[in-house]
Amino acid sequence: MPNQLPTQARVVIIGGGIVGCSVAYHLTKNGWQDVVLLERKVLTSGTTWAAAGLVGQLWASSGLTKLAKYGTDLYSNLEQETGQATGFIRSGSLRVARTQARKSEYDRAAGMARAFGVEIEEITFREARELWPPMVTDDLVAVYYQPNDGHTSPVDTAKAMAFGARKGGASIFEGVKVTGIGLRNGSVSVVNTDQGKITCEYVVNCGGMWAREVGKMVGVSVPLLAAEHMHISTTAIEGVDHNMPVLRDMDGYIYFKAEGDGLLMGGFEPTAKPWGVGGIPDTFEFTELAEDWDQFEIFMVNGIQRCPALKDVGIRHFTIVPESFTPDNKYMLGEAPGVKNFFVAAGMNSVGIASAAGAGKAISEWIIEGHPTEDLWEVDIRRFHAWQSNSHYLQDRITETVGLLYADHWPFKQPKTARLARCSPIHDLLKTHGACFGVVAGWERANWFAPQGVEPNYEYSWGRQNWFDYSATEHMAVRQEVGVYDLTSMANFRCQGRDAKVVLQRICANDIDVPVGKVVYTQLLNVRGGIEADLTVTRLAEDTFFIVTAGATEIRDFDWLSRQIPENSNAVLTNVSSAYAMFAVMGPKSRELLSTLTEADLSNEAFPFATAQEIDFAYARPLALRMSYVGELGWELYIPTEFATGVFDALLNEGEKLGLKLVGLHALDSLRLEKGYRHWGSDITPDDTPFEASLGFAVKLDKGDFIGREALKRQQEQGISRRLVMFSLDDPEPLLYHDEPIYRDGHLLSSVTHGAYAHLLGCAMGMGYLENPDDVSDEWVAKGRYEIDVEGRLIPATAHLKAPYDPLNRRVRM
Ligand SMILES: Cc1cc2nc3c(=O)[nH]c(=O)nc-3n(C[C@H](O)[C@H](O)[C@H](O)COP(=O)(O)OP(=O)(O)OC[C@H]3O[C@@H](n4cnc5c(N)ncnc54)[C@H](O)[C@@H]3O)c2cc1C
Numbered sequence: 001m002p003n004q005l006p007t008q009a010r011v012v013i014i015g016g017g018i019v020g021c022s023v024a025y026h027l028t029k030n031g032w033q034d035v036v037l038l039e040r041k042v043l044t045s046g047t048t049w050a051a052a053g054l055v056g057q058l059w060a061s062s063g064l065t066k067l068a069k070y071g072t073d074l075y076s077n078l079e080q081e082t083g084q085a086t087g088f089i090r091s092g093s094l095r096v097a098r099t100q101a102r103k104s105e106y107d108r109a110a111g112m113a114r115a116f117g118v119e120i121e122e123i124t125f126r127e128a129r130e131l132w133p134p135m136v137t138d139d140l141v142a143v144y145y146q147p148n149d150g151h152t153s154p155v156d157t158a159k160a161m162a163f164g165a166r167k168g169g170a171s172i173f174e175g176v177k178v179t180g181i182g183l184r185n186g187s188v189s190v191v192n193t194d195q196g197k198i199t200c201e202y203v204v205n206c207g208g209m210w211a212r213e214v215g216k217m218v219g220v221s222v223p224l225l226a227a228e229h230m231h232i233s234t235t236a237i238e239g240v241d242h243n244m245p246v247l248r249d250m251d252g253y254i255y256f257k258a259e260g261d262g263l264l265m266g267g268f269e270p271t272a273k274p275w276g277v278g279g280i281p282d283t284f285e286f287t288e289l290a291e292d293w294d295q296f297e298i299f300m301v302n303g304i305q306r307c308p309a310l311k312d313v314g315i316r317h318f319t320i321v322p323e324s325f326t327p328d329n330k331y332m333l334g335e336a337p338g339v340k341n342f343f344v345a346a347g348m349n350s351v352g353i354a355s356a357a358g359a360g361k362a363i364s365e366w367i368i369e370g371h372p373t374e375d376l377w378e379v380d381i382r383r384f385h386a387w388q389s390n391s392h393y394l395q396d397r398i399t400e401t402v403g404l405l406y407a408d409h410w411p412f413k414q415p416k417t418a419r420l421a422r423c424s425p426i427h428d429l430l431k432t433h434g435a436c437f438g439v440v441a442g443w444e445r446a447n448w449f450a451p452q453g454v455e456p457n458y459e460y461s462w463g464r465q466n467w468f469d470y471s472a473t474e475h476m477a478v479r480q481e482v483g484v485y486d487l488t489s490m491a492n493f494r495c496q497g498r499d500a501k502v503v504l505q506r507i508c509a510n511d512i513d514v515p516v517g518k519v520v521y522t523q524l525l526n527v528r529g530g531i532e533a534d535l536t537v538t539r540l541a542e543d544t545f546f547i548v549t550a551g552a553t554e555i556r557d558f559d560w561l562s563r564q565i566p567e568n569s570n571a572v573l574t575n576v577s578s579a580y581a582m583f584a585v586m587g588p589k590s591r592e593l594l595s596t597l598t599e600a601d602l603s604n605e606a607f608p609f610a611t612a613q614e615i616d617f618a619y620a621r622p623l624a625l626r627m628s629y630v631g632e633l634g635w636e637l638y639i640p641t642e643f644a645t646g647v648f649d650a651l652l653n654e655g656e657k658l659g660l661k662l663v664g665l666h667a668l669d670s671l672r673l674e675k676g677y678r679h680w681g682s683d684i685t686p687d688d689t690p691f692e693a694s695l696g697f698a699v700k701l702d703k704g705d706f707i708g709r710e711a712l713k714r715q716q717e718q719g720i721s722r723r724l725v726m727f728s729l730d731d732p733e734p735l736l737y738h739d740e741p742i743y744r745d746g747h748l749l750s751s752v753t754h755g756a757y758a759h760l761l762g763c764a765m766g767m768g769y770l771e772n773p774d775d776v777s778d779e780w781v782a783k784g785r786y787e788i789d790v791e792g793r794l795i796p797a798t799a800h801l802k803a804p805y806d807p808l809n810r811r812v813r814m
Helices: 018-029 062-082 100-114 125-131 154-167 207-217 293-306 308-312 350-371 391-404 427-432 468-480 500-507 551-564 590-596 643-658 665-674 709-718 780-784
Strands: 008-013 037-039 093-097 121-123 142-146 171-173 178-184 189-193 198-207 225-234 246-249 255-257 262-267 317-325 333-334 342-346 437-441 443-449 485-488 491-496 519-525 530-542 545-548 570-577 580-586 613-614 623-626 636-642 722-729 743-745 747-758 763-771 786-790 793-800
Touching: 008 018, 018 037, 018 154, 018 342, 018 350, 018 500, 037 154, 062 100, 062 154, 062 350, 093 125, 093 580, 100 142, 100 333, 121 125, 154 171, 154 350, 154 580, 171 178, 189 793, 198 207, 198 350, 207 225, 207 317, 207 391, 225 391, 246 643, 262 293, 293 308, 293 780, 317 391, 342 350, 342 551, 427 437, 427 443, 427 763, 443 468, 443 485, 443 665, 468 665, 485 643, 485 665, 491 551, 500 551, 500 570, 500 580, 519 551, 530 551, 530 623, 530 786, 545 551, 545 636, 551 570, 551 743, 580 590, 590 636, 590 643, 590 780, 665 747, 665 763, 722 786, 743 763
Parallel strands: 008 037, 008 198, 037 171, 093 246, 198 342
Antiparallel strands: 093 142, 121 142, 178 189, 189 198, 225 262, 225 317, 246 255, 255 262, 333 342, 437 443, 485 580, 491 545, 491 570, 519 530, 530 545, 580 636, 613 623, 623 636, 722 763, 722 793, 743 747, 743 786, 747 763, 786 793
16 A cells, blocks of 8 residues: 555545555556556445445346346456455346346346346246245245346455456545545546545546535535444254345335355445435544434345245344435436536445446446446436425435335326425416426426316326326327427536627537528537537527527536537536426417417428527417427427416417317327437437437538538448337337347347327337448338347337338328
């Protein structure tokens, strides 16, 4: 261990838990040696030492599954590579389903996981008991076996990575506390410690449950809070063998691991106890919290149900240690918005041992390459807003977050806690009309409307949920008559100044040098031609542009745009999202309806598609954009917030005569998918180019230089080897959500990026990238025989290169 703190380093990692050790290990493995890791006490003394050490490969999404699979692969070789024992045992794991719904979840997840080489199979109860003798199976519906899962010693594994990092050139200092971080020109430049300062180019905040405090040192919001997390280890139990698989009984909130001749049992309770709200004591080091048997009772009851022998054994040790959790139960990775070269890898939600390897690899590649090497949006720190570090919000939400890992992962599942954080001005009006709300980025949004006499509550399932028919009616109203949906959650930015045009022209792939009043649909690309954002730019004046993007990507897109604006240019980007409510009035009768409330001429001649005008409307003066994300004639009204209620009332009054229907966001999703419109984050990501996503129509290679142009030109010359294709299921019954495997001529080729039910067509639809280095021509796509795996059944599917609904885009121009 070196004892002289350097005065300079390229990268300073804060925190010597398993995540910090992994980041150091991966940076050095990738050739960066000038790396310093600072730990305030001793390595692993925060949360890492207390972990049960389960390392599972299967998670609720393809992205997390890929990262976790890398973990088991690395840990199984780490000892050989570093010469340091890790305690990794590839014991395999069992997961049991107590309900048919849980079986459906696992059947879907198993299909998704196989696509990444994660082995999982359903086994008989007898086989399960042979693998795990103390288990009772009478009450189960199914058991699944994953031979490649395992468990590891968290301390030894972290130390093996630290050892590997040191061998690779990193310096690790224990007993050094970071007390501040300095910036120069918006970029990190110095780390202050209680033993001197280190100038540096990059800082990685791996501070575990301290990461929120570390973030504050540089004005970055890291929304996480600790909760008490616990397990017990028992005295000997007959039939327990230390090589027995890990057992997960998620319906009972519990997991088991063999520990010597006894068991270690822990879990994820539905109502957790936040900890450290007022701060973490400075003395914290291998600290355990007071035993709380009341909190553990739910695990004990369920544990005895699964393993009755627990009733009669002694407890060797009851461990309660705080672990950090985030508002959505996913960890946080990436360069923080607003501060250059300040990276975060924290908030591991009690899967930090399983995920540290993947997280460390991802962050080190991100630092070295300057961008993530694979799409990480699901865990990207830019999905969070600054307000989400609010401690009242975190306290309320974290009580629920802990349990989410083992709760049913229903499609469309909504949180119960910390609601009503961000509401549209017409929230209460929507409520009186039967809205059932869901949450995105804290926004309460009407997802569907319950008719009179029906409770607006979700009844979750993997089949048609209780709102399916109501949403179908909303969908058809937009196709055939007129509907209105509230999308006040959309993010709106203004880019203004002498250089605004030149700056945006360099950032956007489409040509935004258009006449005032024109709306341009465009992607923002990275230098590799990948899609960083998907939005519209409206020219309001020669030097003023209005940018509209999704609420979910508000922080990410604002950060991306801000970073591309050259320092000396005269262009100011302002987030004006709170200034506007937005109602979209869509459907063949939208012109007729809107005309009752405005004297503006809404004809095709006076107000063509893809244009915008400020119009008098009811008593207000909204900016009306003639655009559509549902594939019908319609206008989006951007209304100064204080006028929103009046405009909505007027719309409802006039709309009554024309059969106006209130439409929720589930219908918006099914409408856009039926029309083949892409959604950033699922169908299009930084790893996909507009050519691959069939969005070439929005790219203007000949307009002059823009970010990504060179890459696209190369791709245009070389041709593409993958392309986004739409699929409709030939059977009207099964449903698609995301990640379902797509087979071509019997071979697994891809998976669904996003699926929904196309109510007009009467079947589920999904999109997916087909890859073939030799040929992805129309003919090759058309020649294939396609099937999509839904819960283990291969459902025949039809590939579409153009949306089967209105392929010539006539309806938006009606
Ligand atoms: C009971 C329990 C069971 C668990 N079981 C599992 C499991 O089976 N599988 C699994 O994958 N995960 C499990 N976990 C979760 C896992 O332990 C954590 O996710 C993981 O250890 C988090 O690692 P970390 O490096 O982010 O945080 P930590 O290990 O807490 O490391 C952060 C470090 O940063 C240091 N630090 C903070 N501030 C500063 C500063 N200003 N200057 C210098 N250093 C600083 C701290 O001292 C600390 O050592 C479990 C957790 C608990 C509590």
